[in-house]
Amino acid sequence: MKKRLGLVYGGKSAEHEVSLSTARAVTEALDLDKYEVLPIYITMQGEWLKGDPLTGPVSTIEALRLKSEQPQPDHIGSFLQGDMPDVILPLLHGTNGEDGTVQGLFEVLNIPYAGNGVLASSAGMDKVVMKQLFAQAGLAQVAYVHFIRSMWKEHAEQLLDQAEQELSYPMFVKPANLGSSVGISKADDRESLKKAIELALKFDRKIIVEQGIVAREIEMAVLGNDNPKVSVAGEIRPVADFYDYEAKYKDQSTELSIPAEVPDTVAEHMKDMAIRAFKVLDCSGLVRADFFVTADDEVWINEVNTLPGFTPTSMFPLLWQKSGLTYPELIDQLIELAVERHTEKQQLQYTMD
Numbered sequence: 537m538k539k540r541l542g543l544v545y546g547g548k549s550a551e552h553e554v555s556l557s558t559a560r561a562v563t564e565a566l567d568l569d570k571y572e573v574l575p576i577y578i579t580m581q582g583e584w585l586k587g588d589p590l591t592g593p594v595s596t597i598e599a600l601r602l603k604s605e606q607p608q609p610d611h612i613g614s615f616l617q618g619d620m621p622d623v624i625l626p627l628l629h630g631t632n633g634e635d636g637t638v639q640g641l642f643e644v645l646n647i648p649y650a651g652n653g654v655l656a657s658s659a660g661m662d663k664v665v666m667k668q669l670f671a672q673a674g675l676a677q678v679a680y681v682h683f684i685r686s687m688w689k690e691h692a693e694q695l696l697d698q699a700e701q702e703l704s705y706p707m708f709v710k711p712a713n714l715g716s717s718v719g720i721s722k723a724d725d726r727e728s729l730k731k732a733i734e735l736a737l738k739f740d741r742k743i744i745v746e747q748g749i750v751a752r753e754i755e756m757a758v759l760g761n762d763n764p765k766v767s768v769a770g771e772i773r774p775v776a777d778f779y780d781y782e783a784k785y786k787d788q789s790t791e792l793s794i795p796a797e798v799p800d801t802v803a804e805h806m807k808d809m810a811i812r813a814f815k816v817l818d819c820s821g822l823v824r825a826d827f828f829v830t831a832d833d834e835v836w837i838n839e840v841n842t843l844p845g846f847t848p849t850s851m852f853p854l855l856w857q858k859s860g861l862t863y864p865e866l867i868d869q870l871i872e873l874a875v876e877r878h879t880e881k882q883q884l885q886y887t888m889d
Contacts, residue, residue, distance in 0.1 A: 539871070541571040542621030542647075544638070545600065546578040549630030550718045550739060556597045558627045558846045564593040565863040574621060577602040578628070623874050624649035625867075627846070630714055634843035635661040648878035650870045651821040652842040659817050660842035663712045663744050666817070667839075673816040675809055675837045678828070679703055679747040682712065685737050695733075696726060699745050706748035709733055711740035722748065751828035751836070754796050756810045757844070757855040758823040759866075761873055764814050766807045767855040771796035792851065794858045802833050813840050821873050824852045 545559035546552055559575075566573055568590065575587040577600060585602040594600055624647055628638060636658030642649040652660065659665050664682045671677070681699050688695060699707065709732035711719040719739035721732035729745070736743040753774075757767040773791040798806075810825035817823075817840065824844035828836040844852035856866050 538572045539622045542574045542624045544576045545627040547628040547633045548582045551630035554629045648874050650874040656817045656819040682744040685741045703747045708746045711736045712742035713740045751830045754827045756825050757852045758814050761820045767859040768795040770794040
């Protein structure tokens with residue numbers, strides 16, 4: 537009997553288009569003899585729209601932008617539970633997608649869903665909280681400073697002074713709660729640092745300023761629940777100064793080298809760090825761990841992505857393909873891991889005898 541799979545994508549996020557690209561790629565990989573796939577589209581305005589079960593892969597992104605031609609339930613619970621998917625596959629990137637909010641909704645509705653839970657999603661989304669947890673786990677990372685919008689409005693010059701005292705140029709400025717390199721800038725002097733901060737604050741109330749270092753960008757994919765496994769390493773070689781949004785999704789000149797040429801000792805060290813990061817955030821399902829590796833093979837963890845992209849050029853599926861796991865097999869495993877975690881939760885006792 538087919539599993540009913542709810543594909544949730546879109547969302548009120550700066551990464552809406554990335555989510556659509558991921559959803560289209562996933563429809564091409566799903567075995568429709570195994571799954572009945574229900575498209576569930578969240579518009580930029582936050583409206584939830586449910587389409588008819590798919591009869592084949594979706595060939596264009598535009599076909600995924602469902603229209604509200606039919607009456608939709610007013611209540612999200614009845615919306616999702618009307619057809620009651622066996623499993624939800626969340627493909628929402630950014631705010632209200634990978635930050636734990638929609639995961640909390642699925643938890644309340646008691647619907648199995650693939651990927652990370654509320655805590656891991658929210659902690660992994662906030663780069664400051666994530667780095668603080670990494671520090672507790674003893675994971676090496678570059679120096680950084682962070683602050684919120686109100687602090688910037690009141691003490692801009694002092695915060696610029698602090699960044700210049702604790703870090704050196706170049707610096708990278710990032711919104712604390714966005715992915716896909718949205719709103720990230722490189723700063724080479726005080727004036728460009730100020731502009732980069734102003735840009736990042738358009739996307740989030742909290743920002744982080746990180747020390748720039750000369751290093752290779754290496755990534756590894758993690759898959760599992762309590763006993764995760766790690767893929768081969770992959771290297772990103774962007775033509776631009778860094779791996780920004782354009783390089784990830786529009787510029788085809790970025791080179792991906794899989795497997796990356798790193799010494800076995802370095803690869804093992806990164807695998808250990810990836811699993812430690814996975815466990816300190818209490819992750820489940822999947823994570824992509826990003827590292828910096830210097831010329832003398834020093835390893836720094838940059839961040840983890842708790843809901844990495846599944847576009848044709850995304851590293852997560854490519855890393856697993858090079859590790860012997862095909863795209864359809866990868867999705868099958870994510871769904872199996874979702875069911876496994878949900879089944880375990882149903883065994884918990886919530887009342888005293």
